[in-house]
Amino acid sequence: xxxxxxxxxxxxxxxxxxxxxxxxxxxxxxxxxxxxxxxxxxxxxxxxxxxxxxxxxxxxxxxxxxxxxxxxxxxxxxxxxxxxxxxxxxxxxxxxxxxxxxxxxxxxxxxxxxxxxxxxxxxxxxxxxxxxxxxxxxxxxxxxxxxxxxxxxxxxxxxxxxxxxxxxxxxxxxxxxxxxxxxxxxxxxxxxxxxxxxxxxxxxxxxxxxxxxxxxxxxxxxxxxxxxxxxxxxxxxxxxxxxxxxxxxxxxxxxxxxxxxxxxxxxxxxxxxxxxxxxxxxxxxxxxxxxxxxxxxxxxxxxxxxxxxxxxxxxxxxxxxxxxxxxxxxxxxxxxxxxxxxxxxxxxxxxxxxxxxxxxxxxxxxxxxxxxxxxxxxxxxxxxxxxxxxxxxxxxxxxxxxxxxxxxxxxxxxxxxxxxxxxxxxxxxxxxxxxxxxxxxxxxxxxxxxxxxxxxxxxxxxxxxxxxxxxxxxxxxxxxxxxxxxxxxxxxxxxxxxxxxxxxxxxxxxxxxxxxxxxxxxxxxxxxxxxxxxxxxxxxxxxxxxxxxxxx
Numbered sequence: 057x058x059x060x061x062x063x064x065x066x067x068x069x070x071x072x073x074x075x076x077x078x079x080x081x082x083x084x085x086x087x088x089x090x091x092x093x094x095x096x097x098x099x100x101x102x103x104x105x106x107x108x109x110x111x112x113x114x115x116x117x118x119x120x121x122x123x124x125x126x127x128x129x130x131x132x133x134x135x136x137x138x139x140x141x142x143x144x145x146x147x148x149x150x151x152x153x154x155x156x157x158x159x160x161x162x163x164x165x166x167x168x169x170x171x172x173x174x175x176x177x178x179x180x181x182x183x184x185x186x187x188x189x190x191x192x193x194x195x196x197x198x199x200x201x202x203x204x205x206x207x208x209x210x211x212x213x214x215x216x217x218x219x220x221x222x223x224x225x226x227x228x229x230x231x232x233x234x235x236x237x238x239x240x241x242x243x244x245x246x247x248x249x250x251x252x253x254x255x256x257x258x259x260x261x262x263x264x265x266x267x268x269x270x271x272x273x274x275x276x277x278x279x280x281x282x283x284x285x286x287x288x289x290x291x292x293x294x295x296x297x298x299x300x301x302x303x304x305x306x307x308x309x310x311x312x313x314x315x316x317x318x319x320x321x322x323x324x325x326x327x328x329x330x331x332x333x334x335x336x337x338x339x340x341x342x343x344x345x346x347x348x349x350x351x352x353x354x355x356x357x358x359x360x361x362x363x364x365x366x367x368x369x370x371x372x373x374x375x376x377x378x379x380x381x382x383x384x385x386x387x388x389x390x391x392x393x394x395x396x397x398x399x400x401x402x403x404x405x406x407x408x409x410x411x412x413x414x415x416x417x418x419x420x421x422x423x424x425x426x427x428x429x430x431x432x433x434x435x436x437x438x439x440x441x442x443x444x445x446x447x448x449x450x451x452x453x454x455x456x457x458x459x460x461x462x463x464x465x466x467x468x469x470x471x472x473x474x475x476x477x478x479x480x481x482x483x484x485x486x487x488x489x490x491x492x493x494x495x496x497x498x499x500x501x502x503x504x505x506x507x508x509x510x511x512x513x514x515x516x517x518x519x520x521x522x523x524x525x526x527x528x529x530x531x532x533x534x535x536x537x538x539x540x541x542x543x544x545x546x547x548x549x550x551x552x553x554x555x556x557x558x559x560x561x562x563x564x565x566x567x568x569x570x571x572x573x574x575x576x577x578x579x580x581x582x583x584x585x586x587x588x589x590x591x592x593x594x595x596x597x598x599x600x601x602x603x604x605x606x607x608x
Contacts, residue, residue, distance in 0.1 A: 088146035091165040093134035094173050095213040098180075101127030109199025117198040121188045121577075123546035124202040127578040128209065130183040132250075135174060138165045145219075149280070160280055162220045171431045172348040174215035176341050176436050180209035182442045182585060183337040186449055188577035190333050196241050207338070212341050216348040221269045221357070224349055228313065232258055232346045239330040250329025257322045258312065261325045265309020266379060271302025272357070281356040288479035289360040303358050307365060310353065313346025316411060318403045324383070327400040328393045335396060336445030340438040347410055347434060351427055355417050357439060366418015368410045369411050370511050377408025377518045384525045389459035389532070395448050398459060398525065399441070404482065405522060406437055412499050412515060416506035429502040435599050436495040436592065440482040443585030447476040450578045460540060465533045472574070473533045475586045482589055484526035490593040 089096070104127075105120050112119065138144060184205060191198050207595035211230025218224045236258070240251030273279060275295040276287025288299050312319035327335040354365050383401035387394055412428035419428060450472055453461060468475035482489030485496040496519060502513040574582075592599055 061403065088144055090134075090137055091144040091217075092163060093137075094131045094177060095210050095217075097127060097131040097134055098177070098206050098210040098213055101131075102203050102210060105206060106199060106203045109203070112199075113161075118188070118192065120198050120202045121184065121191060124206055125181060125184045125188075127206065127605060128177055128184055129279050130551075131209075131213065132177045132181065135170055135177075137171055143169075144168070160283070162223050162280070163217050164219050165217055168348075168351070168427065168431070169217035171435070172344055173213045173495050174415070175215070175344045175431075175435055176212035177209060178213070178338065179341040179344065179438050179442060180205065182446075182581060183333045183341070184231055185577050185581045185584070186336060186442070186446050187331070187333040190331050190449065190573040194242065194331065196331065201238070201241060204238050208232075208234040208238070208337075209341065212345040215345050216352075218349075218352070219281050219356075220270070220585075221281070221284070224352065225266065225269065228345060229262065230347055231342065232262075232313070235334070238334045238337075239326060241334075242329065242331055246329040247331075248329075250326045254322050254326045257319075259307045261312035261319065264305050268302040268305025268307075268309065271298050272306060273302075275299035275302060281352060285355040285359045287406065288358070300361065303361055303365065304368075307358075307368065308348070308354055310346055310350040311372060314343055314350060315346075315376075315404055315407050316372045317379045317404070317408075320376070320379070320407075323404055324400040326399050327403075328396050332396070332449040336449075339399065339445070340442055343403065343407060343410070344434055344438065347414075347430065349413055351417075351430065354414060355427065357440075362418045364418075365387050366415050366506075369418060370415035372410035373408045373415055374511055374514045375408075376411060380405025380408060381518050381521045381525075385521070387459075387525070389528075390457045391458055394458040394460075395462070396457070398529070399444060399448070402522075402525075403441065405518065406441070406483070409496065409515065410434060410437070410498050412508075412511060413502040415511065416502040416508060419506040419508065426506065428503045429498045432600050433495040433499050436482070436491050438583055439588050439592070440479045440489070440492065443582065443589060444476060444479040444483070446578065446581040446585060447472055447479065450574050450582065459476070459529055459532060462529070463532050463535050467536075469574075472582065474518060475582050477530045477533055478586065478589060480526045480530050482593075484523050486523070487530045488593060489589070491589060491596050491599070494596045498600060 060405065081215065101124065105123060109117070109120060114240055143164055145161035145164045147163045148161035184202075187201065187205070190196070208231050209234070211227045211234075213222065215227035215231060218227050236251050236255045239254055240247050247560070273285060273289070275291045275298050276284045278287050279285050288303075291299055302341070315323050330338070354362075354369070358365055380401050380403070384398055384405065387398045387401060410430055410433055413426040413433075416426040416429075448457060451457060451465060451469075462473075462476070463477070478489060480489075481487070482492035485492045496515075500515060502514055503509075503515065573579075
């Protein structure tokens with residue numbers, strides 16, 4: 057067969073193989089540049105930032121951040137031509153495999169890809185706006201920072217459209233490797249330690265995943281996700297143990313990227329050691345990339361093992377949300393880094409909720425509708441969680457801030473406190489954070505419709521448990537400020553005519569006075585995230601409509 061394809065012919069005793077084919081033009085295909093525009097724009101912008109940084113004077117380095125934000129906004133706009141009509145695909149091997157649909161394509165811009173590309177690029181854009189002030193205040197190397205952020209966003213945007221295991225791994229590493237360097241950019245010792253822990257655990261997970269992919273390829277004979285499913289379904293009996301082991305190892309690698317238990321141990325230390333915008337970026341965009349990869353390999357490639365991985369993901373979801381909420385409950389509010397660590401443990405718990413619809417898809421293998429619940433909840437979570445990190449950056453300015461540092465915030469910065477309260481209520485699923493409530497209801501319904509009643513009960517219990525620390529933080533915002541006691545003491549000392557009363561009064565007045573106006577970048581971040589969250593709470597159908605139809 058190979059000889060026929062390559063043009064073999066015999067001359068006497070010698071067989072000559074010609075590398076020419078009958079129709080060479082059939083092996084040449086055009087690239088759909090519109091389909092690959094979102095990740096391509098981010099990649100080209102990363103190169104442009106890196107080169108521009110070499111020639112730009114130090115006083116103009118802030119323009120690199122503006123270029124990054126503009127490029128990410130343009131990448132989001134490039135999604136619009138892909139929203140109508142049928143999915144667009146490129147880098148296809150149908151001339152080799154004989155496939156007639158997108159099963160032989162390595163890049164497919166379908167509904168699923170567009171939703172997660174919007175989440176990845178939108179999250180990166182908010183992180184870029186949040187980073188503008190951080191880069192200047194902490195004196196981070198601007199050119200390297202923006203290049204790494206754009207590079208990671210490129211991988212995160214490429215991953216949802218990947219339809220073969222090789223491209224999935226490449227996209228995942230392109231999203232992960234720059235993130236290691238972003239975490240390490242803080243030069244206070246904690247950044248290097250956090251990056252090292254993040255790097256070592258991620259490399260281990262990637263090695264495990266590559267081993268699993270090797271097993272899957274050996275059993276199925278293909279790397280394209282659709283062909284993998286067909287190969288596993290018809291694999292010889294002696295190869296089934298190898299295929300099952302490969303599927304488990306592959307899922308373990310992606311579970312690390314989602315921060316599912318027991319692969320979550322890196323999250324709290326990494327978030328506290330990283331610059332705040334990077335921590336917010338990892339909590340949303342990094343998690344979205346891992347979630348997209350997990351959804352692709354389970355619902356498409358490992359479809360023959362749906363009931364097996366459905367049960368595994370259900371158990372992972374239950375354990376992850378329980379451990380995440382338990383870690384948040386144990387977090388003390390009066391310690392350094394407690395604000396970021398609380399958000400870190402909260403993100404672990406939220407990862408458990410995100411895994412519920414994926415587990416439900418395993419019990420309904422003929423349809424991928426439950427994935428719509430995951431996509432909708434991921435969009436909701438991304439907006440409000442980045443908004444919460446934005447408020448922490450605005451108030452604490454560094455990740456050392458504790459939750460008690462937010463005490464009395466309403467008296468100092470009314471709108472900032474209201475924004476954080478709204479974000480926390482959205483994460484808790486309470487009014488007026490209606491969009492958070494709707495998101496949890498959609499995830500809960502996905503579990504019930506799939507017959508996972510026990511998982512729905514576990515989720516309901518965890519939602520109630522999480523109310524404690526979300527509402528407690530919200531209450532801190534409106535509690536009396538600690539400076540009030542100092543002010544009262546100063547007033548008493550004035551009445552007594554103490555010698556140092558004037559200085560004490562001046563210090564107390566300075567403490568209780570409204571703080572100076574936020575930088576423009578932080579104001580834009582909080583305004584954008586709060587506005588989107590409010591609009592979605594008023595009109596939740598804007599995001600929940602992705603639940604109604606199949607994503608593939």
